[in-house]
Amino acid sequence: MEIKYTIQGLLIYATIAAYLCAFVTSLLRRAKTGHILYLFGFAIAVFSFGYRWYHVRHVPLQNLFEVFLCLGMIYPVSLFCRRFLRVGGYSADMLIGVIVLFPAGFVFNAEPQQLPPALQSWLFTPHVAVYMLSYIIMAKATFHAISQLAGKGPKPNENLLPPEQATYRIICVGFPLLTLGLVLGSYWGKLAWGDYWGWDPKELWSLASWLVYVGYFHFRYMFGKKHPRINSFWAIAGMAAIIITLLWVNLSRLFPGLHSYA
Amino acid sequence: MNLEAKYFSIIIYSKHGNYKYQLQIALNKKQAERASVNILANNIYLAIITRVEFIDGHKGNLMNKFRRAVMWVGLALIILLLFVSVYGAFIGAERAQSFINRLPLMVYWIAFLLLLIVALSVFRRLVRVPGLLLIHLGCVFILAGSMWASEAGHKLQKKLFGIDKITKGQMEIHEGHSDNRVLDDNMQIKELPFSVELKDFQIEYYKPAYLYVQTRDGQGWKIPVEIGSEFPLGPEFGTVKILRTFENFKVTIEDGNRKIIDDPQPGLNPALEVQITSPQGQVTTKYVFERFGGHTRPEDKLALSYRRVISDYISQLRIIKDERIVAEKDIEVNHPLSFGGYRFYQHSYDAEAGQYTVLMVVSDTGVGVVFAGCWMLCIGVFWHMWLRHIVGFDVGSSFVHITARIKTKNK
Ligand code: HEM
Numbered sequence: 039m040e041i042k043y044t045i046q047g048l049l050i051y052a053t054i055a056a057y058l059c060a061f062v063t064s065l066l067r068r069a070k071t072g073h074i075l076y077l078f079g080f081a082i083a084v085f086s087f088g089y090r091w092y093h094v095r096h097v098p099l100q101n102l103f104e105v106f107l108c109l110g111m112i113y114p115v116s117l118f119c120r121r122f123l124r125v126g127g128y129s130a131d132m133l134i135g136v137i138v139l140f141p142a143g144f145v146f147n148a149e150p151q152q153l154p155p156a157l158q159s160w161l162f163t164p165h166v167a168v169y170m171l172s173y174i175i176m177a178k179a180t181f182h183a184i185s186q187l188a189g190k191g192p193k194p195n196e197n198l199l200p201p202e203q204a205t206y207r208i209i210c211v212g213f214p215l216l217t218l219g220l221v222l223g224s225y226w227g228k229l230a231w232g233d234y235w236g237w238d239p240k241e242l243w244s245l246a247s248w249l250v251y252v253g254y255f256h257f258r259y260m261f262g263k264k265h266p267r268i269n270s271f272w273a274i275a276g277m278a279a280i281i282i283t284l285l286w287v288n289l290s291r292l293f294p295g296l297h298s299y300a
Numbered sequence: 301m302n303l304e305a306k307y308f309s310i311i312i313y314s315k316h317g318n319y320k321y322q323l324q325i326a327l328n329k330k331q332a333e334r335a336s337v338n339i340l341a342n343n344i345y346l347a348i349i350t351r352v353e354f355i356d357g358h359k360g361n362l363m364n365k366f367r368r369a370v371m372w373v374g375l376a377l378i379i380l381l382l383f384v385s386v387y388g389a390f391i392g393a394e395r396a397q398s399f400i401n402r403l404p405l406m407v408y409w410i411a412f413l414l415l416l417i418v419a420l421s422v423f424r425r426l427v428r429v430p431g432l433l434l435i436h437l438g439c440v441f442i443l444a445g446s447m448w449a450s451e452a453g454h455k456l457q458k459k460l461f462g463i464d465k466i467t468k469g470q471m472e473i474h475e476g477h478s479d480n481r482v483l484d485d486n487m488q489i490k491e492l493p494f495s496v497e498l499k500d501f502q503i504e505y506y507k508p509a510y511l512y513v514q515t516r517d518g519q520g521w522k523i524p525v526e527i528g529s530e531f532p533l534g535p536e537f538g539t540v541k542i543l544r545t546f547e548n549f550k551v552t553i554e555d556g557n558r559k560i561i562d563d564p565q566p567g568l569n570p571a572l573e574v575q576i577t578s579p580q581g582q583v584t585t586k587y588v589f590e591r592f593g594g595h596t597r598p599e600d601k602l603a604l605s606y607r608r609v610i611s612d613y614i615s616q617l618r619i620i621k622d623e624r625i626v627a628e629k630d631i632e633v634n635h636p637l638s639f640g641g642y643r644f645y646q647h648s649y650d651a652e653a654g655q656y657t658v659l660m661v662v663s664d665t666g667v668g669v670v671f672a673g674c675w676m677l678c679i680g681v682f683w684h685m686w687l688r689h690i691v692g693f694d695v696g697s698s699f700v701h702i703t704a705r706i707k708t709k710n711k
Pocket of ligand 1: 435681
């Protein structure tokens with residue numbers, strides 16, 4: 039735990055505070071105010087990301103600090119799901135925003151780094167950006183999976199999908215992005231190292247997360263109606279695998295003797 | 301009128317009895333919108349609530365049982381690969397690679413490939429629905445291409461067609477020299493039918509480089525390396541000034557005197573000459589080495605280190621065949637050279653003196669197939685999960701599809 043006494047740090051804390059206020063307000067059934075606060079938090083998050091971009095002079099998606107900063111801009115995902123998928127969960131999204139910004143604000147090192155040769159490629163931004171977008175979408179799906187298991191759902195007057203179907207729809211939005219991220223990664227691997235697949239731990243975890251969702255689709259197709267709760271377990275397992283993929287470089291320090299790559 | 305109550309459903313079983321389509325006819329647009337897909341036809345809103353459903357446990361014929369078995373095995377193979385990946389992640393890249401190339405895994409890959417082909421031939425929807433076809437066929441391409449590109453695949457090609465290619469290996473080439481020998485992954489030396497010449501090898505660094513100064517109690521400064529500029533370290537430590545930079549620092553003895561030079565001979569020993577002026581006006585000169593940092597004496601108040609960040613490695617290559625230059629490219633990380641069925645990658649270099657480069661040489665057999673498969677898979681998932689809903693293509697087609705099925709059922 040370390041507090042960042044910098045403008046960057048301040049911006050992150052301001053975003054967290056706005057999201058938290060938005061969350062509390064919407065729990066108090068002041069949806070309109072909550073929404074405005076959420077939007078306000080999003081504006082700071084965008085500014086904070088832009089500030090970082092200006093500061094390091096390359097797209098800030100190089101290390102965990104920067105990608106978590108990026109994940110903090112979750113608002114458009116909420117909006118999209120509400121508008122086009124009939125999937126709600128705004129207050130949960132505010133909380134997801136807080137959860138992803140917390141490590142950026144208090145844990146990860148924000149020291150700017152220069153791009154090593156392997157990262158200087160046009161594939162760097164699309165590969166990471168697509169992954170981050172899919173991760174945040176899958177996080178939202180996980181929330182709906184958990185609500186299904188908890189027996190919670192939208193009220194009938196809200197015109198929203200029940201949680202099981204909501205989970206499926208969100209995963210259908212996130213999965214193509216996850217696939218694209220994997221393919222761009224292997225294409226990049228081919229360009230940079232000569233191998234489209236190197237079997238290194240980070241790659242294998244990303245394959246594992248992808249396979250969990252492939253398993254989810256086939257399981258749901260076969261038994262989805264009969265065992266709807268198990269569908270949700272698949273979705274939650276997918277998120278667990280994603281978290282491990284994202285944090286593996288840090289987690290692998292817990293397993294002595296493992297080498298790892300960023 | 302209570303709109304909610306005016307739903308009625310039709311359930312249609314497909315010819316083979318293993319699919320179930322559930323249609324709902326809604327009376328107005330609002331109701332229809334509640335369904336996942338809806339179509340307006342002759343003022344009746346037709347809403348397909350459950351697109352398709354695989355009926356597990358349906359008392360079907362033999363073919364059905366077979367389909368169910370295929371799905372089961374498919375799911376089992378996916379879960380197995382999931383566990384293998386996680387296991388592989390725990391054992392590290394090198395061991396994972398050899399683990400994956402062992403016989404049981406080879407059997408696994410073949411089984412997976414065959415199962416996908418079987419699935420494509422027994423599930424008609426996998427062929428009829430364009431997205432599903434692209435997804436599963438893409439996987440077939442990826443698996444087949446990888447097998448073709450693997451070492452076993454190369455051996456097979458040698459046996460069947462007499463094509464003898466090096467699968468993968470490394471070459472070390474010195475500046476101004478050319479070579480055609482490749483040390484392959486089995487530690488054997490093989491020869492390419494042409495040679496590769498290294499005109500020049502360069503390492504580039506980010507500018508500015510930095511001098512890091514640290515006190516014993518953890519206070520630190522990061523000073524950009526600019527010759528002549530003076531940098532204040534506060535009232536306790538005085539100032540620091542960078543006097544000279546060296547690419548290849550050397551000490552020589554001339555006329556019995558020690559002399560410090562930047563040696564133009566090949567070698568790599570980057571260093572800085574730094575002048576520290578204490579608050580009392582005492583001046584000391586220090587040399588800070590990039591490669592041998594961290595030597596501090598007990599009386600030193602400050603620890604100095606010199607760090608540069610590499611921005612690029614560049615190998616200027618020429619391909620020479622029959623004593624003619626047939627290709628030329630400056631390769632960098634992320635910018636390989638393709639020639640004669642091989643690709644040449646910047647892999648490593650001479651860290652001691654920057655005199656040679658190490659290239660990775662990889663055969664390009666099968667790689668095109670793998671990437672064709674990757675893009676099919678990607679286009680497939682985007683089509684199936686995004687685009688067809690956006691352009692509304694599938695709505696119409698599944699309607700036609702279903703009415704067609706109703707007709708066949710009625711016959
Ligand atoms: C190995 C054996 C496999 C079998 C037997 C199989 C079979 C099937 C079947 C029968 C469907 C349902 C099609 C329908 O909606 O009627 C399906 C859907 C699907 N499959 Fe596979 N598949 C296999 C492997 C894979 C793999 C490796 C992927 C990787 C991407 C994959 C991705 C998908 C996706 C994304 C869907 C769509 C799910 C949905 O729309 O909800 N499948 N598969």
